[in-house]
Amino acid sequence: MKVIWNKEIVDRASVKIDLEDRGYQFGDGLYEVIRAYNGTLFTIDEHIDRMFRGADKIDLKMPFTKEELKQLIISLIKENQIDTGNIYFQLTRGNGSPRNHAYPDPEKVTPVFTASTTVVPRDAVLMSKGVAAITIPDMRWLHCDIKSISLLGNVMAKHEAHKVGAFEAIQHRDGIVTEASSSNSWMIKDDVIYTHPDGNLILAGITKLVILKIAREAGLKVKEEPYTLEQLKQADEVFISSTTLEVMPVVTLDGASVGDGKVGPIVTKLQELYAQEVTRVCGE
Ligand code: PLP
Secondary structure (H helix, E strand, O other): OEEEEOOEEEEHHHOOOOOOEHHHHHOOEEEEEEEEEOOEEOOHHHHHHHHHHHHHHOOOOOOOOHHHHHHHHHHHHHHOOOOOEEEEEEEEOOEOOOOOOOOOOOOOOOOEEEEEEEEOOOOHHHHHHOEEEEEEEOOOOOOOOOOEOOOHHHHHHHHHHHHOOOOEEEEEEOOEEEEEOOOEEEEEEOOEEEEOOOOOOOOOOHHHHHHHHHHHHOOOEEEEOOOEHHHHHOOOEEEEEEOOOEEEEEEEEOOEEOOOOOOOHHHHHHHHHHHHHHHHHHOO
8 A cells, every 4th residue: 555745655664754743743733534435535625625724723834735635635545446445644734843832934844744545344334233422521622623633632532432342432511512532423302403513612524514414405404503411311313423434323322322222213314315425426
């Protein structure tokens, strides 16, 4: 498998990242994960737009245009012959030596870009059975809208879930559900689908965007508004969403069944609509 290092497709072993790279020292950088189905990248423009928005927020000057980045990513998918899989890419502010928290002069640093691919089939079994989640206070910072490579808060939350054999940790701030450690969180009550609105407390998920669109087009009732931990626990159905998980049912919360403990009808409907959307964009 080849990787991208800056603007070149190279062997992974030839990549050299400086130990004073600000991504390595400060977590000063951005990342994205895009899914490929049938060799076609799903929602690539939305992911690239989000990286550019993030770069603006942290004054990181993108070293390429959106179109150049898109072509670079497509070339790696082709090179590695990825049919169904993920592409991970990140951009750091580069080598800022001598070490100093302040952003270095952009004229004196070159951002460092890397990208790699993995073959990951859809996990149809997990999607049909659902997963267990815990709830946990959101201990992260107040710029969760930036897809930063500094992920320690998310990593710690996920670890708490894994310690008790759960798949994901759904976070709340003062009793308001924000999002999960590496996915957006949703609940359904009385046929209405709820999810936290975009803003600084959550990542504006691309999968969330797709789900909002397909749900509304199908005439389902959707409210992008905050809901409480208590409401989550009383929900009829709960699910999480991300590029890699798509629409993933949550069937237990803190060890208690969600609804009747089975994957519910609206989540099943959303999974079908999502699969149709993927087929529409990427083919059968
Ligand atoms: N929220 C967090 C904290 C995430 O890490 C992710 C994905 O990595 C998401 C939400 C879902 O985002 P997307 O649907 O763009 O993959």
